[in-house]
Amino acid sequence: MKHNNIERRVSTLETTFKMFMQEMRDFKAEMRQQNQLRAEELREMRQKHDADMREIRTSIDGMGKHVRNLSVATIIGVGTIAITVIYSILTR
Numbered sequence: 001m002k003h004n005n006i007e008r009r010v011s012t013l014e015t016t017f018k019m020f021m022q023e024m025r026d027f028k029a030e031m032r033q034q035n036q037l038r039a040e041e042l043r044e045m046r047q048k049h050d051a052d053m054r055e056i057r058t059s060i061d062g063m064g065k066h067v068r069n070l071s072v073a074t075i076i077g078v079g080t081i082a083i084t085v086i087y088s089i090l091t092r
Helices: 001-091
Strands: none
Touching: none
């Protein structure tokens, strides 16, 4: 009787241990899969961020050219006004 009880308990413990080990394997596989998904999401986010940064830099470069053109036009306009004022003073 005692021998059968011990064998039954050992068998139960072995079954429980095997189930536990399988659960741990499944958990580990699930964690590995989640980590791969997170890595892919991070990679996609990084690529989107890089594309956004390139777009922003291009936009800033375009604005810099526009500001430069406006500055040149303003300098030419102010110079023209100064020349006109000087010319009108000298011709009176």
